[in-house]
Structure formats: structure tokens, C-alpha cells
Amino acid sequence: MSPSIPFSNSSRILIPGTKMDALAQMHFATIDYVIFALLLASSMGIGLYYALSGGRQRTTQEFLLADRSMSCLPVSLSLIATFQSAVAIVGVPAEIYTHGTQYWFIGCAYILGLFIPAHIFIPVFYKLHLTSAYQYLELRFNKPVRICGTVTFIFQTVIYMAVCVYTPALALNAVTGFDLWGAVLATGLVCTLYTTLGGLKAVIWTDVFQTIVMFAGQLAVIVVGVQQTGGVAEVWRKVSEGNRISGIECSTSLHVSSLNPDPTVEYTFWTLGVGGVFLMLSLYGVNQAQVQRYLSAKTERDAIMSCYMVFPSLQLALALSCVMGLVMFARYCGEDHFHNLGVLSKNEMVLYFVMDMLQGLPGLSGLFISCLFSAALSTISSAFNSLATVTMEDLIKPHCPSMTEARATLLSKGLACSYGLLCLAMAYLTHLMSDSVLQTAFKIFGMVGGPLLGVFSLGLFFPWANSTGALVGLGSGLAMAFWVGIGSIVTSTSGGLAAVSQFNCTAVQLSGNITTAMGTALISTAMPTVTHSRPMGLQRFYSLSFMWYSALNSFTVVITGLVVSFLTGPMKAEEVTPGTLYPLLGNMLFFVPDKLKQKLCCVTPLGHGPTIQECPPAQHERNGQAIYTEEGLLEEERQSFLLTSHTPVVEHETAL
Numbered sequence: 001m002s003p004s005i006p007f008s009n010s011s012r013i014l015i016p017g018t019k020m021d022a023l024a025q026m027h028f029a030t031i032d033y034v035i036f037a038l039l040l041a042s043s044m045g046i047g048l049y050y051a052l053s054g055g056r057q058r059t060t061q062e063f064l065l066a067d068r069s070m071s072c073l074p075v076s077l078s079l080i081a082t083f084q085s086a087v088a089i090v091g092v093p094a095e096i097y098t099h100g101t102q103y104w105f106i107g108c109a110y111i112l113g114l115f116i117p118a119h120i121f122i123p124v125f126y127k128l129h130l131t132s133a134y135q136y137l138e139l140r141f142n143k144p145v146r147i148c149g150t151v152t153f154i155f156q157t158v159i160y161m162a163v164c165v166y167t168p169a170l171a172l173n174a175v176t177g178f179d180l181w182g183a184v185l186a187t188g189l190v191c192t193l194y195t196t197l198g199g200l201k202a203v204i205w206t207d208v209f210q211t212i213v214m215f216a217g218q219l220a221v222i223v224v225g226v227q228q229t230g231g232v233a234e235v236w237r238k239v240s241e242g243n244r245i246s247g248i249e250c251s252t253s254l255h256v257s258s259l260n261p262d263p264t265v266e267y268t269f270w271t272l273g274v275g276g277v278f279l280m281l282s283l284y285g286v287n288q289a290q291v292q293r294y295l296s297a298k299t300e301r302d303a304i305m306s307c308y309m310v311f312p313s314l315q316l317a318l319a320l321s322c323v324m325g326l327v328m329f330a331r332y333c334g335e336d337h338f339h340n341l342g343v344l345s346k347n348e349m350v351l352y353f354v355m356d357m358l359q360g361l362p363g364l365s366g367l368f369i370s371c372l373f374s375a376a377l378s379t380i381s382s383a384f385n386s387l388a389t390v391t392m393e394d395l396i397k398p399h400c401p402s403m404t405e406a407r408a409t410l411l412s413k414g415l416a417c418s419y420g421l422l423c424l425a426m427a428y429l430t431h432l433m434s435d436s437v438l439q440t441a442f443k444i445f446g447m448v449g450g451p452l453l454g455v456f457s458l459g460l461f462f463p464w465a466n467s468t469g470a471l472v473g474l475g476s477g478l479a480m481a482f483w484v485g486i487g488s489i490v491t492s493t494s495g496g497l498a499a500v501s502q503f504n505c506t507a508v509q510l511s512g513n514i515t516t517a518m519g520t521a522l523i524s525t526a527m528p529t530v531t532h533s534r535p536m537g538l539q540r541f542y543s544l545s546f547m548w549y550s551a552l553n554s555f556t557v558v559i560t561g562l563v564v565s566f567l568t569g570p571m572k573a574e575e576v577t578p579g580t581l582y583p584l585l586g587n588m589l590f591f592v593p594d595k596l597k598q599k600l601c602c603v604t605p606l607g608h609g610p611t612i613q614e615c616p617p618a619q620h621e622r623n624g625q626a627i628y629t630e631e632g633l634l635e636e637e638r639q640s641f642l643l644t645s646h647t648p649v650v651e652h653e654t655a656l
């Protein structure tokens with residue numbers, strides 16, 4: 001690796017006579033390599049530290065759950081790091097550049113998307129003292145449901161990881177010409193090493209460090225970008241002239257309005273703000289990587305607090321990405337443009353922008369590359385550790401109950417390591433894909449994470465659901481996901497409306513010094529979508545916005561699950577394991593008289609001690625140990641119950 005390899009890559013679209021050519025001369029200076037090497041070395045250092053300190057990773061409790069001793073600040077930074085990878089850093093600004101700021105509406109989904117996990121999922125999981133989220137499925141349903149859940153999660157995580165490893169490697173290759181597969185290998189190996197050595201403690205503390213580097217890198221690019229574009233006022237003038245600030249009022253026609261109710265439009269308030277809630281729930285509510293972090297918190301309060309604290313950092317991350325997209329727009333889509341980022345793939349835009357901005361500023365390109373790698377490493381390490389956890393807890397331990405702790409820990413390390421190697425192989429698949437990496441990630445979350453969210457919701461909220469219902473439900477949710485997902489790829493309608501707002505920028509471009517050939521090419525790609533007629537029938541179904549995938553697939557699971565449960569005999573009250581239900585229906589029917597409510601939804605496990613259900617006065621007599629009120633257990637009763645009982649308790653007071 002020589003300190004200054006000229007940027008070269010044959011697969012890149014270079015536009016002759018434009019600034020893109022100049023970018024091709026970009027060099028990565030020694031200082032940039034030093035910064036990048038420091039990032040990798042510090043991450044390794046943290047891994048080594050936790051391998052050699054504390055309990056030295058000799059138990060699975062330490063390796064997989066950080067001894068359940070973490071406080072809320074590191075846990076919350078680690079939570080945001082898990083699903084904020086290089087994919088978001090290069091993907092979100094490109095969406096803002098092409099669609100305008102309406103992407104910001106996803107920030108609205110963060111509110112319910114974090115509040116619901118904090119008050120519904122975390123209390124239930126924490127009180128059950130789980131290690132793997134899929135243990136819940138066995139407690140609530142049976143072992144086959146647990147295994148199907150685990151396998152689905154493994155599938156989701158392995159393909160997501162591939163996208164995460166590949167994205168920053170592509171970036172490094174673009175900036176320095178550093179071999180793509182060399183970078184993939186380096187990321188995978190460093191990450192595998194510190195994850196295998198230091199366990200969850202190392203994963204969480206490297207996440208903290210890497211999150212800070214991630215914010216620093218983005219901030220640096222924005223500051224330099226704003227300065228070079230002529231200051232904040234100038235950037236603002238250009239983006240508002242380019243109609244990139246989409247408010248509800250800004251839109252002239254419903255077709256491009258951010259309130260357009262059409263579910264096939266990629267980004268509207270509804271797809272992002274409402275569909276996004278389900279995406280967030282599948283990630284922050286039931287995804288093993290996150291559940292494991294909640295469980296590693298020392299108290300339930302710390303777990304809930306850490307979930308709340310994700311909100312400001314996630315908003316900051318979103319704001320930084322939005323601003324970066326706007327600065328990109330101001331620079332390349334204003335009247336004095338030199339070239340059009342629109343001809344690049346969405347994955348490449350940010351990289352060209354950064355290379356252009358940071359030219360002649362040694363150190364900053366190193367910082368930005370470190371930012372991308374930080375984001376990626378923190379995601380991949382969480383994935384390795386959570387994969388090792390579920391494979392160990394859900395697939396291996398139940399079959400080898402007599403395994404010693406030392407063997408189990410060694411095996412977990414072996415698993416973390418093998419998943420690392422598997423992900424390198426999977427990265428190759430991403431290489432073959434041409435879609436925007438951000439959309440790919442969202443599709444994975446929706447297609448595989450959505451059905452998982454459905455199974456957990458079915459179990460938590462519906463006492464009648466039985467294990468047959470859960471299995472058939474999960475199966476049909478996945479079938480629905482792949483039907484729509486593959487349908488959208490085959491008919492490739494998803495994203496068809498993207499060019500509508502990009503057309504603004506393209507139109508400006510055409511009046512500039514762009515070659516006629518390219519202008520024609522742009523018109524021919526932009527025009528058909530503008531006059532695009534609404535897809536009909538199945539075609540319309542396939543063009544559903546990928547932001548709705550989580551909602552669609554989780555509802556499919558819940559509805560099929562309930563229908564099948566009622567057909568095969570709904571679960572009896574006494575059969576449901578205490579502590580695995582959340583009285584959502586009872587809370588929602590607060591206006592219904594108790595008698596009726598009992599008829600409607602009180603198939604609840606009353607004989608099993610205080611698993612708090614919304615159930616009615618009848619229980620006062622049935623269970624002498626505890627007194628139920630509309631608000632749940634009386635406080636004294638609760639205290640005395642907690643002292644005497646070993647069954648987990650779901651508190652009514654955590655209701656929405």
C-alpha cells in the first residue's frame with residue numbers, strides 16, 4: 001500500500017470535460033492513512049482490553065451479555081450505531097439530493113418507533129430475563145416457532161451485513177484506488193478479531209468510540225462544504241430556489257406532494273412517518289442485536305432510558321445527513337454547476353462530493369473514510385455478536401444441555417469468527433447488485449424483519465394466538481414479502497417516481513455546458529417517469545413503496561396468525577406462559593364496560609398468578625394473592641408478590 005495511489009477504477013462513469021476528471025487525480029495522503037490506521041488500531045485495542053480485563057470473557061454471560069452490567073449512556077450510543085452504517089451515510093444525502101428534504105419525515109417515525117419499544121417490548125423482555133429474543137417465542141408459543149424465528153433472523157442479518165461490509169470498501173476504493181476486496185477483507189478481519197476477543201463489552205465500547213468518529217467525519221464534510229459553496233445563506237438560497245425544502249405547503253401538485261396518499265410513491269409523509277414506525281419497531285423493538293443491548297443494561301430503567309436517549313442522537317444523525325444532501329444540491333444543482341451528480345448511482349454521489357470538497361485538505365479525507373468505516377464496523381460487530389448469541393442460545397445449547405461453560409464460550413467465539421468469514425463471502429453478492437444500498441437495506445429490514453415483528457406482536461398482544469398460527473403466520477408473512485419484493489425487482493417499478501423531483505435539477509443542468517449527447521440521455525431517462533401512467537392491478541401491488549414493507553408483512557403475519565389460531569382452536573387462558581402477554585387490547589378498549597371487555601378479550605392466564613391482564617373484577621375473587629384494578633396491581637400487593645414469586649411480572653403501568 002503506497003501512501004498515494006492515484007484514484008483509478010475502470011467501472012466508474014467519468015464524464016469527459018467535467019470536474020469529474022479532476023477528481024480522478026485525487027490522492028490519499030500519508031496523514032489520511034495514519035488517521036485510518038488509528039481507527040482500526042483503537043478498535044482492536046478496545047477489543048484486546050476487554051479480552052484481558054474483567055472476567056476475561058470466560059463465560060457466555062460476559063461474552064454475549066456484558067455481564068448485564070452496562071449503564072444507559074454507552075448502551076444508547078451502541079443502539080444508534082447498530083443500524084446506522086455507511087449505508088445511511090452515503091445513502092441518505094443522495095435521497096435528499098434527488099427527492100428533497102421530505103426524507104426527513106422518517107424523523108417523525110422515530111417518536112413512536114422508540115416510545116413503543118421502551119414501554120412495551122423492553123419491559124416484557126427484560127422481566128423475562130432472556131438472553132436471546134427468540135427465547136420469548138418458545139415461552140409464548142413453542143420450540144419450532146423459536147427455531148423458525150432464529151433462522152429468519154440469521155438470514156436477515158447475514159444479507160444485511162454483506163451490504164454493510166461492501167459499502168465502505170467501495171468508498172475506499174473510489175477515494176484511494178485501494179483494492180476493493182482488500183478493504184472488504186480488512187474490515188471483516190479487524191471486526192471479527194475484536195468481536196471475538198472482547199465480546200459484547202468490546203462491541204459496545206467500540207460502538208461508542210465509532211459513533212463519535214462518525215459524527216465528527218460528517219460534521220467536517222458539512223463545514224468544509226458549506227464554506228466552499230459560499231456560506232450558509234448561499235446554500236439556503238440555492239436549495240430553496242431548487243425547491244428542495246419540501247414542506248407540506250411547498251408542493252404544487254398532489255403528484256409530488258409529500259402528503260400524497262398513494263402508497264406506491266417512495267417517500268411521502270405516510271410512507272416515512274407511518275410506514276417508518278413499523279420499520280423502527282422491527283429494528284428497535286424485536287431485533288436481537290438491539291434486544292441484546294437492552295438486556296445487557298444493569299437495570300430495566302437503564303434499558304428504557306437508553307432507548308429514549310437514542311432519539312436525540314438519531315435526530316442528529318438524520319439532520320447531518322439532510323444538511324449534507326442539501327449542501328450537495330447547492331453545489332451541483334445550482335446555476336453555476338459544473339457537472340451533474342444525477343448521472344451517478346446514488347451510492348456514488350456522496351463520495352464524489354466528498355472527494356471534490358476535501359481536495360487539498362490533507363487529513364480530512366482520512367477522517368471521512370474513518371467515519372464510513374466506523375459506521376460500518378459498529379454495525380458489523382453488532383451483527384457478529386448477535387449472530388453468535390442466537391446460534392449458541394437457540395440452536396446449539398438446547399441440544400447440548402450438558403455443555404460446560406468454558407466449551408460454550410469457546411464455541412461462541414468460534415461462531416462469531418465464522419460468521420465474520422461468511423459475511424466476507426456474502427459481500428460478493430452485494431457487488432453483483434446495482435440498486436441503491438440504502439433501499440436494499442430498507443428492503444431487507446422490511447421483507448425479513450417485518451414478518452419477525454409480526455410474530456412477536458402476535459404473541460405479545462393476542463392471547464388467542466397459538467403456535468400453529470404463529471408458524472403459518474410467519475410463513476405467509478415471508479411469502480408475502482418475497483412476492484412483493486421479487487415482483488418489484490422483476491417489474492422494476494419500485495422507485496419509478498424518483499426522477500420526478502430529480503427532473504428539476506436535470507432541467508437546470510440541460511441549460512448548462514453539458515454535452516448534447518448526455519442531455520438527450522438525461523431527457524430520455526427523466527421524461528418517461530414524468531408522464532408515467534399509474535400502474536394497475538398486480539403491477540400496482542408490486543410498485544408498493546418499500547417503506548411500507550415492514551407494515552404490510554407484519555400485518556400479514558398477525559392476521560393470518562389470528563385466523564389460523566381461531567380455526568385450530570385458540571390458546572386457552574391457562575396455557576399462556578405468565579409474563580409473555582401485553583394487555584394492548586384491554587388498554588385500547590378502555591371505554592368498553594368491564595363485563596363486555598371480559599367477553600371480548602379476556603382469554604388470559606389467570607390461574608398463573610399475577611400476569612397482569614386488563615381483566616375485570618371477576619379476578620379479585622379468583623386470585624386471592626393479588627388485587628387487580630383497572631390500573632394494574634396495587635403497589636403493596638405488587639411488592640409482596642415480587643418478594644414471593646419467581647414468575648415474571650408484566651406491569652400494567654407500562655401501558656401506552
Ligand SMILES: CC(C)(CO)[C@@H](O)C(=O)NCCC(=O)O
Pocket residue numbers: 080083084085086087088089106164283314379438441442
Ligand atoms: C434505520 C434508521 C432509519 C434508524 O436507525 C437509519 O439509521 C438508517 O437509515 N439506516 C439505514 C441502514 C444502514 O445504515 O445500514
Ligand code: NA
Pocket residue numbers: 080081082083084085086374375376377378379380
Ligand atoms: Na454502525
